[in-house]
Amino acid sequence: MTETQAPFRPKLPASFPGRLTTGYEAFRDGRYPTENERYKRLAAEGQKPQIMIIGCSDSRVSPEVIFDAGPGEIFVVRNVANIVPPYTPDGETHGTSAALEFAVMALNVRHIVVMGHGRCGGIMAALDSRDPLTPTDFIGKWVSVLDETAERVRCDHAIAPGLRYTALEHEAIKSSLKNLLAYPFVKTRVEAGALALHGAWFDVAEGELHVLDRDSGDFTVLSGTLAP
Structure with missing residues (x-):
């Protein structure tokens, strides 16, 4: 890279997709509390x-x-x-x-x-x-x-x-x-x-x-x- 060339930095969205954020929040507040034992078991046992x-x-x-x-x-x-x-x-x-x-x-x-x-x-x-x-x-x-x-x-x-x-x-x-x-x-x-x-x-x-x-x-x- 020459002195006049700037490194390539792709422009990324300013924030995580809002639809995914709200979906995750719904998962954490709704489904996860009812299935947290299953997730823990899957994490431990595979x-x-x-x-x-x-x-x-x-x-x-x-x-x-x-x-x-x-x-x-x-x-x-x-x-x-x-x-x-x-x-x-x-x-x-x-x-x-x-x-x-x-x-x-x-x-x-x-x-x-x-x-x-x-x-x-x-x-x-x-x-x-x-x-x-x-x-x-x-x-x-x-x-x-x-x-x-x-x-x-x-x-x-x-x-x-x-x-x-x-x-x-x-x-x-x-x-x-x-x-x-x-x-x-x-x-x-x-x-x-x-x-x-x-x-x-x-x-x-x-x-x-x-x-x-x-x-x-x-x-x-x-x-x-x-x-x-």
């Missing part, structure tokens, strides 16, 4: 969740909210379009694969749920990838994992044009479940009966959870009681 959920980063589909989960109950990793990438032990950094390895090998989870959702922007990017985001864009590269699946949906004339996004949302879940079995530590435990894999799709507009029937390949609404 986490032991039985379920891992691989969900989308979309702000409308928080697994903890949808499943009314308390602290320590589910291990969640979220990424664009809830993708499980292919097993690629190439020495590079792989965030979702690392979380999967930790959940299975260290936490010994018994269930892995791949959960997609309606109106997914990542799925839209994958289906429209003939003229997508720029070739050097992170999202374009990430959703290219779904290229073959998206092409099958495009070429399936039995699918009405207006239903293709939903069709790909469903097929992407199945693709990720298939990719999961390429991970040796997942496949071994599934074959031993120590780990079960599940697919689910959340309808944002209706608040309905659709669960994949692995035998039929169909998604059906999970029954639940709604207050009148």
Whole structure:
């Protein structure tokens, strides 16, 4: 750096986001007092969740909210379009694969749920990838994992044009479940009966959870009681 160059100092917001401040205050005044013993136990004993959920980063589909989960109950990793990438032990950094390895090998989870959702922007990017985001864009590269699946949906004339996004949302879940079995530590435990894999799709507009029937390949609404 020359004498005339000043060090780069990024301008940061003057204060922490107000929405997060008020939310934290509500947590400390409301939820935390009723669950402080659980937090203390989790701090002392560590986490032991039985379920891992691989969900989308979309702000409308928080697994903890949808499943009314308390602290320590589910291990969640979220990424664009809830993708499980292919097993690629190439020495590079792989965030979702690392979380999967930790959940299975260290936490010994018994269930892995791949959960997609309606109106997914990542799925839209994958289906429209003939003229997508720029070739050097992170999202374009990430959703290219779904290229073959998206092409099958495009070429399936039995699918009405207006239903293709939903069709790909469903097929992407199945693709990720298939990719999961390429991970040796997942496949071994599934074959031993120590780990079960599940697919689910959340309808944002209706608040309905659709669960994949692995035998039929169909998604059906999970029954639940709604207050009148």
